[in-house]
Amino acid sequence: MEELKKKLLAYFTDLTIQIHDDYRMCINTQKETVVSLLNYLKNMGYEHFALLSCIDWIDKGEFELIYILSAYMEVCDKYQEKEQGIIIIKARISRDDAKVISVINVFENAEPYERELHEMFGIKFEGHPRLTPLMLEREYEIPPFRKDFDTLKYVDNTFGKIPSIEERKANYERT
């Protein structure tokens, strides 16, 4: 991990790196460097793209994208592959125009994650071939995982406004 940190700091300029528990590395970076950083790490042997997730920091007006990489074990008889741990890459983007370059060219399995984030947070991934709905049935004014989406109000407005059968029947008979 320490060697990798030195290499990364020599190669990239705008990184801040912390190492937790000997095998977990956390890299804070800018959104422009993410693709080249992922490409570099993939060549270093971190070939498993485990997760792409997002956090909504509404007070700062930012989304934090989180990419998690890990490596496949090369030596199976030794259980102490401390050198190849987990790498967490964090990049912040603005909340108002949420745009980021897609990482599909580097890791192909990022496609469903990016579709999900587009659906749930409204982030636009430039270069993604199809940002169509993946899970949700209906369309929302604000994407539902954003912090300013008021779930209780939404429930009251959609599901709460539907009358029960008895009410509807009574209304129908009255008119």
Place this chain on the structure above:
Amino acid sequence: MDRNQISKWFKNPGKMANKYSFHVVYFCTGCGIIEIPPSITTRWDAERFGIIPVATPRQANLFLITGYVSTKTLKAIIRTYEQMPEPKYTVAFGSCPINGGMYYDSYNTITSLDKYIPVDGYIAGCMPRPEAIFIGVTHLWKLIDMDKADGYKRYRRDYKFYRANQEQLFKELGWPPLFKDASL
């Protein structure tokens, strides 16, 4: 068989046969489906009560709504319910179909199921144990004896109201109405 019930068999054989042979749609709507495999297999042998899961809704007459219902699942539930032959009974599991349960403020989970399809009985709990399923089924027997499990009759009678509720939620349903005069 209970000897007291012989007169019932002579009086209304169709109802009694219907009552003791529930064919359940094997439909996983939510978390509660995890209770179904132990209750139909050897530990709590559901076939003692005449309950057997079947593959298609065309052969079934009991619909167990197991757990929370998201809007996408509700569409499938309505279609499955409309495909089942009459007489058909619906039993909803857990607290989520009653009033939303722990998903009361979810953006994608409906809060009460009986606005969209008729429900004959609820089994409360989160989740109900397999014993509770059997108690619920024996209650359903009593309801059938008293002709109170009339969900399918209500659905036929009030179809336009149910259809109006479904259309209010989904804006556009992708299938034609099941019965005639479906519009309000």
